[in-house]
Amino acid sequence: MTHSSPPADDRLIVAMDVPNAVAGLQLAADLGEAVNFYKIGLGMLTGGGLGLANELKQEQGKRIFLDMKLFDIGATVEAAVRGLAQFDLDFLTVHGDPHVVRAAKEGASGKQTKILAVTILTSLDRKDLDASLIKDGVVADLVLERAHNAFEAGADGIIASPQEAAAIRALPSAAGKFIVTPGVRPAGAALGDQKRVATPAQAITDGVDHIVVGRPIWQAPSPADAARAILDEMRRA
Numbered sequence: 001m002t003h004s005s006p007p008a009d010d011r012l013i014v015a016m017d018v019p020n021a022v023a024g025l026q027l028a029a030d031l032g033e034a035v036n037f038y039k040i041g042l043g044m045l046t047g048g049g050l051g052l053a054n055e056l057k058q059e060q061g062k063r064i065f066l067d068m069k070l071f072d073i074g075a076t077v078e079a080a081v082r083g084l085a086q087f088d089l090d091f092l093t094v095h096g097d098p099h100v101v102r103a104a105k106e107g108a109s110g111k112q113t114k115i116l117a118v119t120i121l122t123s124l125d126r127k128d129l130d131a132s133l134i135k136d137g138v139v140a141d142l143v144l145e146r147a148h149n150a151f152e153a154g155a156d157g158i159i160a161s162p163q164e165a166a167a168i169r170a171l172p173s174a175a176g177k178f179i180v181t182p183g184v185r186p187a188g189a190a191l192g193d194q195k196r197v198a199t200p201a202q203a204i205t206d207g208v209d210h211i212v213v214g215r216p217i218w219q220a221p222s223p224a225d226a227a228r229a230i231l232d233e234m235r236r237a
Contacts, residue, residue, distance in 0.1 A: 009231050010037050010063060011204070012210070012227065012234065013038065013211065014031065014035050014218070014227065015067075016039060020047030021044070021048030021052035024040070028056060028060065030223045034228055035224075035227050037064075037090075037210070038062055038064055039066075040052060040064065040067065053089055065090060065092075068084070068093060069094065069095060070104065071095040071097070071100055074100070077104055081094070081115070089113055091116050091178075092115060093115075093117070094116075096118055098150065098153035101150050102153050105155075114156035115155055116155065116159055117159070119164075120134075122161045124139075140164055143160070143168075144167055147164075156177060157179060157180060161183050162198030165179055165206040165207060178210065181208045181212065185216060186230050200237070201234060202237075204237040217230070
């Protein structure tokens with residue numbers, strides 16, 4: 001019976017990497033009370049992503065992470081964030097460059113939207129950084145440095161791969177900040193296109209506040225059962 005189920009655990013964020021808002025609403029219906037927090041990314045923006053975000057937030061009382069990874073001149077970022085923050089969504093991502101973070105925080109002023117900074121995209125390696133003229137150094141060290149700089153610029157939290165989560169949590173500047181981790185796969189699940197992965201239990205042990213899981217949930221025969229299994233694994237941590 002529904003009323004005897006444990007309340008949804010907001011530490012699990014389900015990535016709605018589905019084609020459009022219709023598919024997103026169906027996934028939310030399939031998951032029901034098992035999940036309370038959803039991530040809507042850039043890929044769904046033209047498929048009704050903002051409308052879906054509002055529907056889930058305002059009509060269904062869900063929490064929303066809008067993963068836009070904004071990057072532009074300060075004035076443009078500030079204006080974009082001000083427009084998005086009026087919907088009182090919970091998390092919004094921007095690139096972790098200090099001028100971007102400061103502008104985003106200005107745009108979100110007075111609203112509940114938390115600004116999360118992306119350090120270095122998890123799909124990039126040193127060769128990619130060289131091609132982008134990013135300074136020399138081990139990727140993990142650069143991630144830590146960018147995380148610290150983003151926190152100093154006012155970021156409410158950081159997006160980190162499981163590989164960097166524990167080191168970021170250990171930064172003095174990370175006190176009171178969110179760490180949100182994609183690339184989490186339940187034990188035994190296919191890795192897909194993710195290279196730097198951890199299990200839900202390991203991520204929580206490493207000090208992560210929220211884990212983001214997509215395909216292992218929405219491709220499962222029963223998405224709700226898959227979500228509950230991940231939540232059980234997290235609680236055991």
